[in-house]
Amino acid sequence: MRKLLTLLLTLAAATAAQAHAFLDHADPRVGSTGPAPGHVELWMTEELEPAFTQVKVYDAQDHQVDRKDAKISGSTMTVSLPALTPGTYKVKWSAVAVDTHHTNGTFTFTVQ
Amino acid sequence: MIVLLVLARTLHIGSALLLTSLLFFRLVVLREGRTEPEKAGWPIAFNRQLQRGLGGLFLLHLLSGAAWFWAVTAGMNDSSLREALDPAQLGTVLLQTQFGWLWSWRAGLALVFGALLLTGSAARGRSAGSWLALGVSGLLLGSLTWAGHAAAGTEHRIAHLGIDLAHLAIAAIWPMGLPPLALFLRAVARAGPAGPEVMPILQRFSRLSLACVILLLATGIANALFFFPSWSALVTSTYGRLLLGKVALFLVMVGLGAFNRFSFLPALMGDPASPALVRLQRAVLLESAIGLVVISIVGMMGATSPPVPGS
Numbered sequence: 019m020r021k022l023l024t025l026l027l028t029l030a031a032a033t034a035a036q037a038h039a040f041l042d043h044a045d046p047r048v049g050s051t052g053p054a055p056g057h058v059e060l061w062m063t064e065e066l067e068p069a070f071t072q073v074k075v076y077d078a079q080d081h082q083v084d085r086k087d088a089k090i091s092g093s094t095m096t097v098s099l100p101a102l103t104p105g106t107y108k109v110k111w112s113a114v115a116v117d118t119h120h121t122n123g124t125f126t127f128t129v130q
Numbered sequence: 131m132i133v134l135l136v137l138a139r140t141l142h143i144g145s146a147l148l149l150t151s152l153l154f155f156r157l158v159v160l161r162e163g164r165t166e167p168e169k170a171g172w173p174i175a176f177n178r179q180l181q182r183g184l185g186g187l188f189l190l191h192l193l194s195g196a197a198w199f200w201a202v203t204a205g206m207n208d209s210s211l212r213e214a215l216d217p218a219q220l221g222t223v224l225l226q227t228q229f230g231w232l233w234s235w236r237a238g239l240a241l242v243f244g245a246l247l248l249t250g251s252a253a254r255g256r257s258a259g260s261w262l263a264l265g266v267s268g269l270l271l272g273s274l275t276w277a278g279h280a281a282a283g284t285e286h287r288i289a290h291l292g293i294d295l296a297h298l299a300i301a302a303i304w305p306m307g308l309p310p311l312a313l314f315l316r317a318v319a320r321a322g323p324a325g326p327e328v329m330p331i332l333q334r335f336s337r338l339s340l341a342c343v344i345l346l347l348a349t350g351i352a353n354a355l356f357f358f359p360s361w362s363a364l365v366t367s368t369y370g371r372l373l374l375g376k377v378a379l380f381l382v383m384v385g386l387g388a389f390n391r392f393s394f395l396p397a398l399m400g401d402p403a404s405p406a407l408v409r410l411q412r413a414v415l416l417e418s419a420i421g422l423v424v425i426s427i428v429g430m431m432g433a434t435s436p437p438v439p440g441s
Contacts, residue, residue, distance in 0.1 A: 114227075118277070120206060
């Protein structure tokens with residue numbers, strides 16, 4: 019019984035690091051190339067906790083370039099951008115869904 | 131942290147189920163106050179055990195609820211358990227999240243339940259207080275639906291919450307009614323030869339169990355449809371494998387229940403004082419133990435990600 023309990027707990031511990039709020043899609047699209055966007059918007063698969071959710075945009079030198087005005091509403095997160103120069107930008111997001119689970123991820127987009 | 135979360139979830143869900151099942155068993159299955167149990171000779175010890183059980187389970191419910199909140203605070207802040215004791219971290223979770231709002235609301239319910247328990251109203255015959263205690267324990271149990279995956283979905287959320295809620299409520303009648311049934315059978319066996327008044331109680335429980343098995347299957351399948359994008363996800367995802375384990379144990383319990391129904395009940399119909407009563411008690415204890423393993427799987431499923439749609 020003790021061995022079974024240990025096995026079950028280990029199984030849970032090994033899997034709980036998986037994501038719960040997944041990135042459904044984003045604008046600009048993940049890995050896309052196009053004109054400079056005015057903002058980045060992410061649609062997640064679950065409702066989000068605004069107090070623990072954030073999104074930031076970085077340039078190739080890892081400098082934060084967004085306007086630091088991220089808005090979280092329902093299952094979406096948005097942050098506005100200044101006029102971006104051509105180059106590749108990285109979006110880093112960190113989310114806590116209302117089912118309390120923490121997830122994070124990154125993706126890039128390129129401005130022509 | 132994850133071990134604390136799984137343990138706390140398991141104990142909290144288990145204690146909520148058992149609190150509701152004990153009160154339901156006493157009021158609906160036993161129909162205490164209607165069957166005049168004092169004349170039957172067996173129930174004094176049973177009632178004493180039941181009241182002790184309610185007190186112990188309520189304490190466990192409070193402690194596991196606090197532990198769950200602590201583990202969630204650490205998880206949300208991405209901090210250690212020690213760091214999560216910081217009042218600022220605890221306060222943010224309590225005041226600015228759905229989980230915190232839910233826990234505040236449930237703390238209010240727990241206060242009402244505690245008052246009913248302390249004043250003795252919760253276990254007083256078929257009084258308004260005992261029905262209120264059953265209602266409050268049901269709310270403590272049902273509100274846990276909002277702490278699970280069903281509360282976070284963006285599509286069909288009301289339907290998913292409703293099905294999850296029904297699944298939990300039915301589980302409180304069966305299989306979680308098995309531990310109180312085992313207590314009842316033990317009290318009857320120890321009180322001397324059982325009288326005919328025991329049979330309507332066993333038949334009532336048997337009929338309720340059958341209805342619960344059907345409803346659990348229906349709500350369980352409906353619940354799975356929300357989470358599983360394909361049949362293969364049942365075996366390729368950890369969440370699916372946990373669900374298969376839960377279903378396998380559920381089927382074992384149904385098989386044991388059917389065996390009890392068709393082998394022991396007919397013998398007891400002929401003679402309620404026959405040795406079949408003790409054998410039934412042992413079989414119900416075994417079923418109860420399997421039921422507790424099922425609850426621990428439920429605790430783990432809540433901490434595990436359902437399969438990714440499209441994967």
